[in-house]
Amino acid sequence: MIQIIRAKLHGMRVTDANLEYQGSITLDPELCERVGIYPLEFVDIWNKSNGARIQTYVILGEPGSRCCVLNGSAARHCQPGDKIIIAAREYxxxxxxxxxxxxxxxxxKDNEIDQELYYDVYATEDREFNFRIMNGDNVVDFRESARKTAT
Structure with missing residues (x-):
């Protein structure tokens, strides 16, 4: 078995940090449903603003709120306005x-969905494993995607 990324929220902005809460990350359930992240699921959080990498579990906030709230000790690593990546894994x-x-x-920047993408691993005659990012039926240029998410 190998561990892979199963779902990712890329470039969300932290909307609040609540040090006194017991723990977790509070996310808009509409976004979680759209990408396939579940309540109580452990996720990795990578902070693009300060380089912190942590793990916590998901709880659901208000539908449509676009919330991204770090709770408990996770609040020490992510502050409002920080740009983060939230990733779920699977074996x-x-x-x-x-x-x-x-x-x-x-x-x-307002946590509205900009792009809905998916990762695709495919085989060719030359290679068993190839990789591409897809937007619907269209292949996304890696360099263009990186430039777009850097802003």
Whole structure:
């Protein structure tokens, strides 16, 4: 078995940090449903603003709020306005890699969905494993995608 990314919220802005709460990250359930992240699921959080990398579990906030609230000790690593990546993982076999299509949402500065993408692992005659980012039926240029998410 290998561990892969299963779902990703890329470039969300932290809307609040609540040190006194017991722990977790509070997310808008509409966004979680769209990408396939579940309540109580452990997720990785990578802070693009300060480089912190932490893990916590998901609780659901108000639908439509676009909230992204770090709670408990996680609040020490992420502050309002920080740009973060939230990733869920899954164990799969090598054979399953071709069938899994991890969903990725990218965001505007107001946590509105900017792009709905997915990752695609595919085989060719020359290579068993190839990778591309897809937007619907269109291949996304890696460099263009990186420039867009840097803003």
């Amino acid at each position: 799969v076999t090598r054979a399953e890699l071709h069938d899994i299509k991890p969903k990725v949402l990218t965001f505007t």
